[in-house]
Amino acid sequence: MEHEDSTGRRIREIRLWRGLALRTVAELAGISFSNLGKIERGERPVNNRLVLEALATALRVTPSELTGRPWTLASAAQNQPQAALVEVEAALTEWWPGEAPDGAAARAWPEVLADLRLLIGKLRPSSDYAGQGELLPRLLRDLLIYAASDQHRTVALRGLMGAYHAAANVAARLGVQQLAYIGAERVSQVAQLLDEPEWLGVAAWTRAHFISSISRDRQYRLAVAAAELPDARLESRGMSHLTAALAAAARGDTSTAHTHLDEAARMAELLDLDNSSWGDGTMNFGRANVGIWRVAIGVEAGDGAKVAEDADKVPWQAITISRQGAYWMELGRALLGERKTRDRGLAALLKAEELTPQQVQNNLFVRESIASLLRQARRDAGGQELRRLAWRMGVAPNG
Secondary structure: OOOOOOHHHHHHHHHHHHOOOHHHHHHHHOOOHHHHHHHHOOOOOOOOHHHHHHHHHHHOOOOHHHHOOOOOOOOOOOOHHHHHHHHHHHHHHHOOOOOOOOOOOOOOHHHHHHHHHHHHHHHOOOOOHHHHHHHHHHHHHHHHHHHOOOOOHHHHHHHHHHHHHHHHHHHHHOOOHHHHHHHHHHHHHHHHHHOOHHHHHHHHHHHHHOOOOOOHHHHHHHHHHHHOOOOOOHHHHHHHHHHHHHHHHHOOOHHHHHHHHHHHHHHHHHHOOOOOOOOOOOOOOOHHHHHHHHHHHHHHOOOHHHHHHHHOOOOHHHOOHHHHHHHHHHHHHHHHOOHHHHHHHHHHHHHHHHHOHHHHHOOHHHHHHHHHHHHHOOOOOOHHHHHHHHHHOOOOOOO
8 A cells, every 4th residue: 555645645636636637747747657657656756856846846836845744754753853943943043143142141162162063073974863953952042142242253153154054954854945045044144244255155055055946047056156166165166066966967967967076076186085074064075975976966867776886986984974874875775776786775775774864764765765665565575674664764555
């Protein structure tokens, strides 16, 4: 039985509500009639941004309306990240950079600095969304107080850049895109207060990175502009090329995507690092991350198991646990697409989940792939590991 929260089911419900024929929506989205039918029946996953966004445009809805977020995962602990976003929203909207929150005084600076280091050094690099959601509201408030005074102002502003970026990232990963936009705006406001070229470069990339997925053309232009900022650091310029590559791939322009990937790779070689720690945990630019993005864009382009050839060249051990998890997650998605590599794909996803469970369990495309694979299989096919992963993600079929 098809899972009640499947993307395919929501596509069918919205299509019927719009009064559109299956063939009409397929033509508008640029996919085949038979493929759309399989998606609606849960026989084929929505496995990349191009398809998801094309279907959303054809149905005149936002992509988030097709995903069914927030999702209910298997346990209360797994759902804690979503609950934590309530306080994060308040922290993002109550006060702007430059304003000093009233009420209780800020904690002593060493306590604030310790939390900032915890965020940048542990919670963010491990994709601990729940931990970040619990820490961020108080940390943001304290940093705002110090940033509005002369004491520790510059360090507090740089800390705010990292904290606001973390808030935007958590919100985006959990599907609350509007909060991600607000977080990106706050990053830009802080950068204006700092008025330092390298941090203005980070803000320019952040704006492009978190823009709405229905604005891929605008995202591409913003990313290219950020990549060309003359006084920005190589890290933010390189990340801007990676964002431009993703925007191009999501539009189906793989040639342009590879042009930007190659330019990012050139910048990583100039930097001569597998991973740069500059940027207060916002970027992780270097050879390793360029390689991981190349794998991800190969998945987006539908390269399937060929992605493994690029993946073998990635020095993934050199980067943070979060990005290591992303590496195994993208490789797993690629390998799941072909029957002969399916077992390897599942093993890669389980490795990703072991490293960064919250990242994997809250990823739409992993969720789609696992749900589709489970629905296609016989009840005892795929082994216990597949069924257990599906259960943890809340996508095990009813019945």
